[in-house]
Amino acid sequence: MDEVRRSIKLLKSHLWFVRKNAVEALGRLGDKRAVGPLIKILDDKDSGVRLCVVAALEQIGDKRAVEPLIKMLDDKNFIVRGVAAEALSKLKDKRAVDP
DSSP states (O other): OHHHHHHHHHOOOHHHHHHHHHHHHHHHHGGGHHHHHHHHHHOOOOHHHHHHHHHHHHHHTTGGGGHHHHHGGGGGHHHHHHHHHHHHHHHTTTSSSSS
């Protein structure tokens, strides 16, 4: 099994730090196969994991992340909101202009 699939499986861990490390690995790998699974955990209960997911989606740079990142502008954590705004600016998609 390749590293992307292994890391995607770890996103389901009950341990926040395992999920966070898996997200960071997926961001570094930059593989577009990770976009869907990363979007699914944008609602993680841990703000550190959510923050890493936003950063990983920015690193991967896939336009499928634009709408989910727009929703992150309403996250309860102000740091997550700020990183989401920065990620959207780097994705340069016109859907993010108004939000």
